[in-house]
Amino acid sequence: MNDGPSMTTAGAPEGHRSGFVSFVGRPNAGKSTLTNALVGSKVVITSNKPQTTRTVVRGIVHRPDAQLILVDTPGLHRPRTLLGERLNDLVMTTWAEVDVVAVCFPANEKIGPGDTFIVNELAKVKRTTKIAIATKTDLATPEQIAEHLLAITELGRRTNTEWAEVIPVSSVSGDQIDLLADLLVSHLPEGPQLYPDGDLTDAPEEILVAELIREAALEGVRDELPHSIAVVVEEMGLREGRDESKPLLDIYASLYVERDSQKGIMIGHKGARLREVGKAARQQIEALLGTPVYLDLHIKIAKDWQRDPRQLRKLGF
Template structure:
């Protein structure tokens, strides 16, 4: 019988660790920005509009000694629509399946009822290791950060949550991001590499492209739109008949809104707004995929899709 043990198991160095970490927090707590800072490439959309993440995108951090898979969940919130309920179900099933749940508390804001709601929900998931992260420390003064860390510790005591670590970070300035990565890796179980080298995310490229288009569409739009935009990539393929050194990726996508008035906002005066969205999205997609892109965008109306189970299914929820 052959010996399948690795050098690590023969005591020649630390064992390889691998596992899943989920960032949770109320909308806009800095979860997506932190995921991108750790992965070092843009895989999760970040927008100044809260409540923009819908799919569970995993960012993957590859190291010689570990593989850290980041599961980005939608911000937990009290559901107001059918979509909201589906998002909360998604969060709860995700939390039970990961190795570590890391709760993000923005350092520039006081801990409020939203944070308490999340930590209470999270304390129901027994086996998972809990970590607290004070995000956005670049927006807070040192004494404000100190008080914030004490408040996080106190919230842990009040909810019966044991924090394995409480770490202040700024994903924007990069402060303590490496330290956070090391701490998370140290808490992971020993295990093999789960994804091939070079993978940044296990979300299919169409899903990432749809998210990047949605991000571009959300920037600078009035507040009533965020929830009402869904993007479906109808077709994505390399254009035939082009030389291998001059590829062009054709992408045809539909942007769904709920009402005529929203369609008008998205198209803008003489189509100017839609052109801006297309240009911004195209640049992001090209940067991520490393291929020139021809992007064809159309706006469609799906009346009240957030409350209609059939349309939610069609749009991928």
């Protein structure tokens, strides 16, 4: 065995565990915030708008005894568009390939038909270990949390789903996050590191940048817009001819919406909204990449892109 660290043959101490965990749940169940809390760095965009996550972004937790790779899938929902169907297919494929599926149930909301739909779908995946997580416990009383845990157990019974663990956590306060990491690791197979030390995600930087721009664009827009925003990073590279001690990363990106009216909303009065989005996105990108950034954003219209296979391909779905 090669002693030098590489993708799959890094020397691992006896008993070292490594594997993949997928967080699932209906939209806005706290999956992305939980990924970020476990990794300890912002690798997944979060927003209080449903259907924020579209790409399978992996967060990587490095420990002396284990490497925990978190797969963040889109929220599973009854699809209304071709985009919706593709996102659901992505979720089902992911579940069959990971070691553990952890279902997130927000503690401040009752278990509903959406949760039942997901757990019923999950019941079809036989071999994968299943864990239930009560998220957002900082928003619920101890009595509500106790009731919620009973309801999760009952849902497992009703759907013939055997929960290997049921655990309440809060990503915001950090409550029980370390315990959750320990529980997830305990269900992984023994094996070497799968990613080099220091990697937090395997998503290309362009995808992370596009996601941060989309997150900034989602802040404070009206409800009709979130599903209709897609971001493509057209060009990204260090500006030539600059002193090495003063690098500047040029990023040219297009924000795609479906209609003229949405374009107007995104630009805002005299371009004020687009400037705000650019400023917020630039600060997040600089924090992530540690380099000063020049960000050039343009709004484009891709008519009804969520229903058009050709446009979906072009936008990366």
